[in-house]
Amino acid sequence: MTYIKPKFRHPDLPKNSIGYAKADYEGVISTLCAGCGHDSISGSIVQACYEMAIEPHRVAKLSGIGCSSKTPNYFLNNSHGFNSVHGRMPSVATGANMANRDLIYLGVSGDGDTASIGMGQFVHAIRRNLNMLYIVMNNGCYGLTKGQDSATADQGSVSKSGSVNPFEGIDLPGMALELGATFVARSFSGDKTQLVPLIKAALSHKGFALIDVMSPCVTFNNNAGSTKSYDYVRDHIEALAEIGFVPEKEEITVSYETGTTVDVELHDGSVVHLQKLADGWDPRDRQAAMRRLQAAKAEGEILTGLIYINPESKELHDVIKSDLRPLNSLTEEDLCPGSAALELLNEDFR
């Protein structure tokens, strides 16, 4: 079914710096289950884009298949969307990004879409440092086919039907660090104060930004014994730091004690501000981030926040040295060598 929201907007809604109301960043009404974590994440995306004053049509939103991959329909109505095939969103995003480097690429995927059928493409998008935000709405189960365990389900986690997952769960942030990802974060769908600034920072990051968001499945994986339920996640969450995102040109007004905060300046001039840092962790130190992640896992904690960032990263366009203009804007004059060149070339074949 398609639900169409009323077009009416209250004239006095607050506007952001480019004159858009928050409602201008919304999509059609969600058809996901009531209470689904994914809808909260959609809300955070709307909030982040509104606050960052992004022009919605400058965003391309892409997804694969599954509950999570339906969500791009539920935010940014004025953005073009591409709901591709299962596990193949990264390749479609790669091609789209190659065609126009000026847009913001927002990919949404799930744990099945990413960690099983799409593992290969996910890994290679990271390896190439494709300039995009890749959000995994991670609920540890296949919701759209009624709750089978996914590859991110933790070993020992109990499903709604009572079966115990016998396999090791894949930890996406840990894997992404291993692969050389340049922005790795984890968050919780129920923690907007953390998730919104993370999304903003990820959108500002040049290169591949992964946010693995614990997003409980209220229908099939919210039972006692599940390690992806709302209760379990709330009880075991451990934030690396409080995170703030300061857009370009805005001054950081509050000062903190030296050694307790880290400011990371991104390529566009904006700043990620981190305070109350966890021990033994520096967001710019990949080794430290990996150690901290491993330690948390050993303690049964779900580590959240900005785990690692390399603000100096080179994205795919930098590596392949493509033109600074969007390739889709080039015309015959730019692209076609013409008949005189062809005449000369014919000589090479004689």
Next chain:
Amino acid sequence: MRNLTGINDLVVRFANVNGTGSASANNMFAMSIFRMGIPVTAKNIFPSNIQGLPTWYEVRVSDKGYLGRREGVDVLVCVNPQSMKQDVASVKSGGYFIYDNTKNLHKDFIREDINYIGIPMIGICMRLYQDPRQRQLFKNMIYVGALAALLDIELEVVKGIIADEFAKKPKLIEPNVQAMMEGVKYVQANYSYPLGIRVERRDLVGDSIVVDGNTACGLGAVFAGATVAGWYPITPSTSLVEAFAKYANKYRVDPETGLKKVAIVQAEDELAAFGMVLGASWNGARAFTATSGPGVSLMNEFLGLAYFAEIPAVLVDVQRGGPSTGMPTRTQQSDLLLAAYASHGDTKHVLLLPSTPTECFNFMADAFDLAERLQTPVIMMTDLDLGMNDHLTAPFTWDDKRRYDRGKVYSAQDLDDLTAMGKQFGRYLDVDGDGIPYRTIPATHPTKGSFFTRGTSHDEYARYTEDGVKNAEVLDRLLKKWDTAKEITPKPEFYQTENKSNVGVIFFGTTTYAALEAMDLLRDEEGITLDAMRATAFPFHSSVEEFIAAHDQVFVIEQNRDAQFRTLLINELEVNPKKLIKILNYDGMPITAEAIRRQIAGVLATV
């Protein structure tokens, strides 16, 4: 023994070990004949291996301009002891076997009905060169020289080719010429030359060029304005994307900044390669990929999405021997059904069927126009023979007035105009009645024209729907678009202004070379005249059905086991299957005129 004689009508086969540098020497031999104005064609028959296995290179010289493969070897140049037994057996009675007589030939390799010409290639090299790599490379030039003397190839032409070959390493020109002359001198001192079978200067090639189809496709993509290529290496398509990269680097790099007006991404597999093409095309760039059968198998799901979501895409399938991994270095036309109906559900795809490198270039440019005009994948069906072998072909041409046809794309102004007319943009609305809707490229307009591309069932406004009637309407409109495709894809070629026979013949792609020669053989030697049609595209233009209707029998010649093209004809047209007689070849070697003539004459004799 009667020795073979004749001018400009011979097949020379080289038996080499792969990885020994023989390919460039053999190519110089073929190009020497071309530069003497004589039609020539070369086939590289190589193993799926990098070094150490037998490989052959077959050069056909034909005054009549026949460019298909011919059966029977007139002159065999044996440089590989591994395959000597079968090489000796392959020579026509009265033909010539050129071998290395540094050591004596074992008696097992002696036939009474062929001529043996010993050239001490290793002996000469051992005497002249110290470095083992030099000994190997110059050995190749020695046999080129010996052949030049034996077949009466003009030495100045060979020297010119050597000079061109090493233009970038001029130090190598003189030593190569010297090695070549060692072969010449040995023949002059030891044999009567030239042979009765030999070449003679002609003026028959005009302004033709010699090039392979992969190079032509890669170049065509550059001229057509392709800016994004996602690809995964696979024989025999790899050299196509490499050619694209080579010419993009030549023509699309800013000399000051070094920045490229192209993005070529080597994907993790063929699925990703095609996903990249779809993402880029959806976002308004011209994008393509090239692969072979196994890659097309993997791309099936995405092909279905592209068909249903109506995303332009250009795919080149350089077909090889199947099924499965099959014969990666042999040729077939056996992916037709796979490509035509790729993916689950009711899907069908536009195929283009070029038969020469020139047509590869032209069709490649057309493919991008058609893909964007029709908003659907267009699949270029070439094969290993066309893609990887050099062919004598008409020079490439380009009309500088030609504009890229980007198809039905709404601009921001168009969207505002729609609003002014009180109309709403519908991504899948059939506005013009030709089954082709209008699309928008992302970021065209701040508030208009956005839509959600999806592989799920959708209505005219790209909204998800589970209304079966709506879905059926979309499927029906896609059929209407299919009918439009019949009118704008390349038309078939007919070889007679009006039909003269009640028997017709249909062929396409690389089968054309052998089929046209077979028509001559049937006419001249059997007294049989046939009407002929060359298919160039799928879906079929109405003239295809008319051609079949106008004949009592139609031979369908193709290079696969299951007569896949015949199946397409039966499936898509209202024709009597009994009229369509299959003429097949699927041994991985290019079909020959002789094989076609034998089969057609055989069928017609039994009627």
